[in-house]
Amino acid sequence: xxxxxxxxxxxxxxxxxxxxxxxxxxxxxxxxxxxxxxxxxxxxxxxxxxxxxxxxxxxxxxxxxxxxxxxxxxxxxxxxxxxxxxxxxxxxxxxxxxxxxxxxxxxxxxxxx
Amino acid sequence: xxxxxxxxxxxxxxxxxxxxxxxxxxxxxxxxxxxxxxxxxxxxxxxxxxxxxxxxxxxxxxxxxxxxxxxxxxxxxxxxxxxxxxxxxxxxxxxxxxxxxxxxxxxxxx
Numbered sequence: 001x002x003x004x005x006x007x008x009x010x011x012x013x014x015x016x017x018x019x020x021x022x023x024x025x026x027x028x029x030x031x032x033x034x035x036x037x038x039x040x041x042x043x044x045x046x047x048x049x050x051x052x053x054x055x056x057x058x059x060x061x062x063x064x065x066x067x068x069x070x071x072x073x074x075x076x077x078x079x080x081x082x083x084x085x086x087x088x089x090x091x092x093x094x095x096x097x098x099x100x101x102x103x104x105x106x107x108x109x110x111x112x113x
Numbered sequence: 114x115x116x117x118x119x120x121x122x123x124x125x126x127x128x129x130x131x132x133x134x135x136x137x138x139x140x141x142x143x144x145x146x147x148x149x150x151x152x153x154x155x156x157x158x159x160x161x162x163x164x165x166x167x168x169x170x171x172x173x174x175x176x177x178x179x180x181x182x183x184x185x186x187x188x189x190x191x192x193x194x195x196x197x198x199x200x201x202x203x204x205x206x207x208x209x210x211x212x213x214x215x216x217x218x219x220x221x222x223x
Binding site (some may be wrong): 004034041 | 161171210
């Protein structure tokens with residue numbers, strides 16, 4: 001079945017550090033890939049997405065590239081801010097069978113001043 | 114503003130009691146979803162509805178029930194059969210392949 005694996009957190013960084021959160025997936029067909037962000041006590045917000053191989057999603061300084069050869073969709077940001085502290089979820093949406101989002105377990109990011 | 118409204122933000126359930134979580138959307142989306150989130154875990158699908166008057170069980174439907182009488186509304190009832198209801202519940206709706214989430218309801222047991 002479809003699944004998403006994320007690196008375990010928390011990821012602890014100082015402000016302006018470089019961020020990478022790893023995400024790999026297993027899926028049949030050609031899924032769409034997403035990163036969602038959850039701030040404390042809130043619902044999930046779509047951060048970025050990519051719908052086909054080699055697509056790069058980007059938003060608010062975050063980027064992720066859909067790598068079909070390595071089945072990965074790693075999230076990166078060149079310089080994190082304290083306000084980026086949140087939980088980040090990688091997810092895939094399969095276009096075959098029942099269309100539902102499959103989530104990773106989430107990675108908590110803590111950014112200190 | 115268009116969006117998804119969940120209420121209440123916090124809810125407490127007594128043992129043996131059924132409680133209902135509200136989810137309303139004004140995005141004109143056909144598909145709606147309910148997820149459960151436990152600490153340190155990802156989201157697990159409880160129920161989903163692709164159109165009015167139709168819904169299907171997700172991965173963890175036992176102890177929950179839903180209805181979809183209106184396009185805008187998809188309430189979730191946590192029944193007394195759900196023995197471990199304490200969690201954060203998220204409602205979502207979908208347009209094409211993007212899901213939009215409400216702010217969630219945190220349910221606790223008294």
